[in-house]
Amino acid sequence: MSARALSARLAYLVVEKSNSLSQLLDQELVNCPAKDRALAQEISYGIIRLLPRLDFWARQLMDKPLKGKYRQGHFLILAGLYQLFYMRIPAHAAVGETVQASRELKLGNFSKLFNGVLRQADRQRESLLEQLAQQPTLQACHPNWLIEKIQAHYPVEATTILQANNERAPMWLRVNQQHYTRDEYQQLLAENELEAQASDLAPQALRLENPVNVHRLPGFETGSVSVQDAAAQMAAQLLDAQPGEVILDACAAPGGKTCHLLECQPTLQLTAIDIDEHRLQRVRENLARLQLNADVLAADASQPEQWAQQPFDRILLDAPCSATGVIRRHPDIKWLRRADDITSLAHLQWQILNALWQWLKPGGTLLYATCSILKEENSQQISRFLTETADAQLLAIHDDETVQQPGWQILPGQQQMDGFYYARLFKRPA
Ligand SMILES: C[S@@+](CC[C@H](N)C(=O)[O-])C[C@H]1O[C@@H](n2cnc3c(N)ncnc32)[C@H](O)[C@@H]1O
Structure with missing residues (x-):
């Protein structure tokens, strides 16, 4: 499949069928000639990153949107618009190749329509860009619920965060x-x-x-x-595992932090668990490539009594979260997440944190981490935990941490890193 046809298909499957873009790329990129894969990736990420803007232009340019079994055609138009407005591809090639791709999607009957819409977009470039400038919500390109949450949590930094989320992440x-x-x-x-x-x-x-x-x-x-992003690399340093210690990496897949812990301290007795057996395979592959050893176990971190053999000196809890700190790497999060998810994720994080605390040795440390920027999943969670847990004490990472505002929140783009949250908790001996 050509880059244009594939990117329209992938964007359709993400936005309308709630698939994950990275999983789709893993499965479907092989169907595209090797020389076109980077282009397919660029266009599909681009559509998903800037969806509201491209949708807005499509609405200006068409009497009514393509629907039902022709819906992929709508995403092909978005693929064309993305190339015209955000890539350095000559307009005639962007239009010609996109129209050509319609046949692969069995939308050849619409080729005249696609050609007309995209040529018109090119002719009306200035006015389309001007209309965009008059619509502030189209600058952000996020769902409204998330814009509102980010503005409420970060009144000062909100615009910078939203902008950073639409940037391309560094490697x-x-x-x-x-x-x-x-x-x-x-x-x-x-x-x-x-x-x-x-x-x-x-x-x-x-x-x-x-x-x-x-x-x-x-x-x-x-x-x-x-x-591995630099923000994710802070976990090993903050956990500060010592030679020979018994360590739990709960929620370990795909194993980036597991491997980093062992690279820093090869003598650790490390147990890496994750609830998802399929994703655990990635942990095993990463350990094998790096020639490292850990006990890898498919298990539920909220039920340690079912699998834990002994208490741990240190626990890394890289909790399942909204991933709102890594939108620049995974722009599909904007359209896959729903506002309700945050409450259920916070509930799961709370359960896991409380369950694992029972398996931390007195004098031990638990490092709580998420790649979220939402306070319900981060500082509010840890503040409540510190208030309700008699033997828990905050081990501040920064001087300005308090029980009311615990932890270190890295915002997306800060020092070119992903958004991440860390809080270090010490278990007081009885
Ligand atoms: C943020 S990712 C972990 C990333 C990983 N620590 C790394 O650095 O590569 C969260 C993981 O939590 C796992 N997970 C979700 N619920 C879980 C549970 N109840 N018990 C254990 N793992 C769980 C997911 O399968 C997912 O792999």
Whole structure:
């Protein structure tokens, strides 16, 4: 399938059928010629990132939208508009190739319509852009419920957060310190004509100036380097596991943090659990590539009495969450999440946190983490936990933390990192 046809199909499956974009890409990108895959990816991400704007233009340009069994045609128009307005593809090629793709989607009967709409869009470029500027909600390109939540939680930073969510995320690497120091690996990258900058916060993190296929990274196959955002890399440093300790990585899949913990401390007795057996396979693959060992177990973190054998010195709880901190990497979150999800996720996080606390040794540390920016899942959760749990004490990461405002909230785009939340909890000995 051509890049245009595939991207229209994928965007349709995400927006109208609630599929995850990254899963679809894993399954369907192979159907596209290798040379066109990057383009298919760029256009499908673009449509999903900027959906309300493209929809708005389609409404201006058409008498009525395509519906029912022709619905994929609507997304093909959005694919055309994205190319015309946001890519450096000459207009005649963007229009011609998009119209051509209609036949692959069995929408050849509409080719005249597609051609007309896209040519008109190109002719009316200035006025379409002007109309957009007059509609502030179309700048944000988020669902209203999420805009309102972000504005309520972050009255000062809201606009910056919404903008950062619509940016393309950089590619961050984690250098395996068992193989190279970060400086050595940065030098190795330079020798391979890959430029990278070191993070000020995460000691093993390097940010590539330009994203590349992982197979171009020296030593990737042999485990010298992994791809992981710098914010996610803070987990290992904050958990601060010591040699030989008994560690639980609850909610571990796909295993980015599991592997990082073991790279930093290879002698840990680490148990990595996740409820999703399919996703656990990724943990096993990552451990194998990096030649690391952990007990990997399909289990429910909210029911540790069913599988835990002994209490843990430290627990990493990277809780299931709304993923509102990683929208720039996964723009489909904007359309897949519903406002109600937040309450049920917060409830699940609360249950897991309370259940695992019983399996933390007195004197032990639990690191609570989410890739969310919503306070219900983060500081409000931990504040309530500290108030209700007699033996829990906040181990502040920053000086300005209080029981009312605990934890460290990284906002998306800060120091070029994903949005993440961390809170460190100490269990007082009796
Ligand atoms: C944020 S992801 C974890 C990312 C992982 N820690 C990493 O760094 O690669 C959350 C994970 O929680 C898992 N999960 C959801 N509910 C769970 C439960 N009740 N028990 C254990 N794992 C659960 C999901 O399957 C998902 O893999």
